[in-house]
Amino acid sequence: MTRTAEAGWVRTPDTVGVAAPLRAVEQWQCEPDGDAMLLTARVGVHGDDPNLRGHFPGLAIFPGIFVIESLCQAMAHAFGWEAAGRPVLRTLRSVRFLAPLLDGDELTLRVTVTPAAGGGWSAKAVGTRLDGTVAARIRADFAAGRASDA
């Protein structure tokens, strides 16, 4: 299911523009909360997506790693896609996949983003299904700037 963009939500382009397994954010919004930013992203689970045909054949399950992909894309939407400042994932401090997302469902990822000492951001994300069940929890650190080959 894909919602039409609602007031206050930004609908994303059909393609991501950088290497990505899929468009993992279809709409997003963010608002400041003191020193933090509350970032919310949504993406539908589409069983006809080629990725889901391969995960798994005959049983489309939104791969847990796509929740990580949603977080990375949501951070870039909120803080910028320009390579010089794009949020780059540094550490997945904790990831827990708690419930499956199946064809027809929708992931809503609510992220509290705080600036990290020394630059970058810390993100604490909770992903829920349409029925409100928590599907995933992620704590992650992001750096600002292009991905390093170091």
Place this chain on the structure above:
Amino acid sequence: MREHADVRAVLPQRFPLLLVDRVLELESGRRISTIKAVTGTDACFADLPEGAQNQDYSYPYSLIVESFGQSAALLWLDGRLPTPGDDQVLMFVGATDFSFEGTAHPGDVLRHEVRIDSVIADTAFASGEIWVADRRLATVATLVATRRPVRPSEPGGPVLEPA
């Protein structure tokens, strides 16, 4: 178990999410070394616009995590083929301190070095490192996978039973 046909026989994932090409070494129940070649024709690069810059071709971190997880699954499964009628699938359920030190681009070959640290009931705990040649890309403190039953349900289609 070494070649891609062997990998396909053991893992349920298929294109474009079957992300292990070959097993280099397997020490049963202890460690595995696998590779995944990143090429410009990988599906994740298909929608890049003309004129995209080199940094836009960074192989997605999410797929690096998946490739490492599939390598851990190959270690745990140890060449065991799926049993007909077995309704359980091996699921990646969590990780701690998965840290990236760099990224990969088309032409790079990811090498996953995975160790199994413990197995408790149907849940395995693994750790390891990811390399491109002599350049370390990531360290993984803990990756957790478990076997969960998948069964058809009425009327809403298949569901995954809670752990």
